[in-house]
Amino acid sequence: MRRAERLLEFWRGRFGSLYLRVFLLFLAVCVLFFVGLALFWNMYFQNFFYKDKQEFLKKGYVEVTKLLAPFQEGTLSTRELRMATRIVARGVNGRIFLVDGKGVILNGSTEYETFKLPPTLEKSLGSGLEGKSGFLFDQPPSERHPGDKRPMDTLLTYYAPAQIGGETIVVFLQVPVAEIRQTISVIRLIILLPLLFSLLAVGLLLYFISRRMTAPLKQMNELATAIEQGDLSLRVPVTSKDEVGELAESFNRVVDRLQEWEGTRQEFLAQVSHELRSPLTSLRGLISAMRDGIIEPDKYGHYFRICESEVRRLERLVQELLDLARIQNGAGLRELKPVDMVAQTGEVLDVMREIFARKRLELSERVDVPAGEGLFASLDADRYAQIVHNLLYNAVQFTPEGGAVKVRLERKADKAVLTVSDTGIGMTAEEIQRIWEKFHKVDRTRGGTTEGVGLGLTIVKHLVEAMNGRITVQSRPGEGTSFYVEFARVNGNGGYPGGIPGNPDSSAG
16 A cells, blocks of 8 residues: 555656646647557558559459359359359459358359358358448458468458349459558558657657746746745746746746835834834833933923823824725725715814914815815715825924915816815925835924824825825925825716716716
């Protein structure tokens, strides 16, 4: 049992390779093709060389049947019939037998009258008595007449029915075909040798082709093993432009993406560690100072408020990280439905007016929508409120005291547009490219508070895109910043005014 299991395991190990299976499959197809080709040419040349002999035998049979008519009339004796059949037999270079329904030889070109027909010819005798005719190829010597002791060539036999005195008999005509067999054997050898050499050459060619075809797959497997062990520096060489080459390119792109993700992950971990370390270090230092008596008791209240601020900062960091993870995984949104952006934005503004007042910032709202009409878009109401809150909070952070923040809601064709503009410190073109990155913060030397953790705008962008919207930004250093958020406008019942956006042939919902 164990030996059988070892043999099975060996077989799987030896033939489990993809390139070997491909090679064996191609080789089997080629072998079948060459075998079929050899059989075709063998049958072709057999038919070609035997055809003349078959025609001679049929003509001999016609001559014999012509002799039977005068034999039945009595004008031709048995001895004369035998002599005549011998003449016909010499004409075809063979022998002739006239056999009755019992398998007894009645007459012919030999002296075998009254002998029984060999058993192997009885089936042909039965067919002949039923009125059928046919050929028997390459009868072996052991199947010839038992009374014939002479060495004889391989024979080709033709049988067909005839009539004598109202009784059906069968005429057998036989000719030697040893020369034809020898010729066909030589031809077979001539065909077989080139086919064998061709098969060998094709086999070697298929071996190298299959190895070349599967080499990228093997390299990808090795690369996958290296990736599993953490090595992302390897790439699969692309040596062709076929499907395998395209697969190698796709695999390399996946590895590039994995390497990019790994770099992002490492950077993210470093940023999170830094963001966590800063408040934790502050808390630890303040607690140690109070414990060691470095801070006087009458100042504990002040430092407790600092500790509380740092704890809140940690809470915001953890909450925003969890929030961002849910959004990126598609679990952060409820079902989208028509939301009046005017009413929802107004609620957020009411909540934040006190924050603006404490910093002495002017907050204004402008709604460019006809009176009594709302500005609807298909949104998650809570997440839209979070977008407005984050954009306003960002404006508060980077707008000096005495500045202004403007909120505008308007219709633009089939879009509902929210604009949040401030008169803050603004951004350079390089900073605009990075504001959506996790934990990115504006340079502290340019002003602005540092209470945020650098995730607010990242969350905004993911939320806007998750609700099929688009966000853009315009800014100049010292002149302020404007954020533009666009959503597809819908009716209060969820239909698209004027039809589905981008489809001019659709009707209003």
